[in-house]
Amino acid sequence: MSYNLLKGKKGIIFGALDPNSIAWKTAERVHEEGGEFVLTNAPIAMRMGQINELAEKTGSQIIPADATSEEDLQNLVEKSMEILGGKIDFVLHSIGMSVNVRKGRAYTNQKYDWTQKGTDVSAMSFHKVMQTLYKADAMNEWGSIVALTYMAAQRVFPDYNDMADNKAYLESIARSFGYFFGRDKKVRVNTISQSPTPTTAGQGVKGFDGFIAYAEKMSPLGNATALDCANYTVTLFSDLTKRVTLQNLFNDGGFSNMGVSDAVMEAFVDKP
Numbered sequence: 001m002s003y004n005l006l007k008g009k010k011g012i013i014f015g016a017l018d019p020n021s022i023a024w025k026t027a028e029r030v031h032e033e034g035g036e037f038v039l040t041n042a043p044i045a046m047r048m049g050q051i052n053e054l055a056e057k058t059g060s061q062i063i064p065a066d067a068t069s070e071e072d073l074q075n076l077v078e079k080s081m082e083i084l085g086g087k088i089d090f091v092l093h094s095i096g097m098s099v100n101v102r103k104g105r106a107y108t109n110q111k112y113d114w115t116q117k118g119t120d121v122s123a124m125s126f127h128k129v130m131q132t133l134y135k136a137d138a139m140n141e142w143g144s145i146v147a148l149t150y151m152a153a154q155r156v157f158p159d160y161n162d163m164a165d166n167k168a169y170l171e172s173i174a175r176s177f178g179y180f181f182g183r184d185k186k187v188r189v190n191t192i193s194q195s196p197t198p199t200t201a202g203q204g205v206k207g208f209d210g211f212i213a214y215a216e217k218m219s220p221l222g223n224a225t226a227l228d229c230a231n232y233t234v235t236l237f238s239d240l241t242k243r244v245t246l247q248n249l250f251n252d253g254g255f256s257n258m259g260v261s262d263a264v265m266e267a268f269v270d271k272p
């Protein structure tokens with residue numbers, strides 16, 4: 001269902017790789033709600049991904065950008081304003097990658113140049129995106145910036161590996177930059193902490209099937225899907241959430257406040 005919540009709003013959406021991507025679902029929902037946007041992803045992901053299909057479907061243009069490159073980001077912001085005909089109202093940062101996770105290196109056996117690469121892509125890129133927008137004065141007043149995160153920033157999920165540290169850093173950047181963006185430009189900055197979701201990045205984490213099933217049994221409302229995340233993001237881009245900022249918002253069916261559920265307990269109780 002569409003409520004026209006984003007009519008007249010213009011933005012940039014990072015990270016749509018394939019139809020499972022949270023950013024892909026978000027682009028579809030933003031389009032349905034009347035928003036216009038530029039799609040972007042790393043040049044290498046464009047060659048592998050299906051982003052052209054999404055661009056066609058949503059009437060969007062694509063500008064490749066490696067989110068770790070300040071030069072690429074400057075070009076992206078400049079060109080986006082040209083294409084969209086003015087300043088930007090919303091930005092989705094939906095980017096994550098750990099080389100240690102990809103190559104199966106345990107948290108206790110990091111290869112630090114890989115750790116650094118993961119931090120640059122998954123967390124510092126968010127600072128770079130915001131600094132580029134801020135310096136170019138590219139955001140409209142009452143604009144909204146959202147990044148996606150996971151609860152391993154607060155609690156231990158051993159196989160989430162160095163991504164846990166990257167997410168803690170990402171959430172801190174949202175608060176720190178959110179202060180300056182709020183004070184100087186009336187722009188809000190939040191992170192959404194999403195349930196485990198079967199995407200390329202999600203399924204790359206060792207033991208993913210176990211922890212998505214566990215989270216499903218722990219959460220009174222069950223796991224939030226990629227579409228649920230897209231819907232929540234639409235509300236954060238809309239004018240209905242104008243004074244929500246510096247927050248880490250859980251979209252997780254209640255998981256983050258649970259201790260134990262009946263369904264999980266059942267697995268541990270001796271049956272007569």
Ligand SMILES: NC(=O)c1ccc[n+]([C@@H]2O[C@H](COP(=O)([O-])OP(=O)(O)OC[C@H]3O[C@@H](n4cnc5c(N)ncnc54)[C@H](O)[C@@H]3O)[C@@H](O)[C@H]2O)c1
Nearest residue numbers: 015017021022045067095096148149196197199200201202
């Ligand atoms: N899937 C989950 O279980 C889950 C849960 C909570 C949070 N998240 C977060 O959601 C976000 C989106 O991930 P997803 O699950 O949709 O997976 P995905 O694999 O579809 O998306 C990750 C995206 O990051 C992009 N990316 C990687 N390196 C980049 C770079 N240098 N520059 C620009 N883009 C780059 C990839 O091309 C890809 O499009 C990530 O931040 C992820 O950590 C995912």
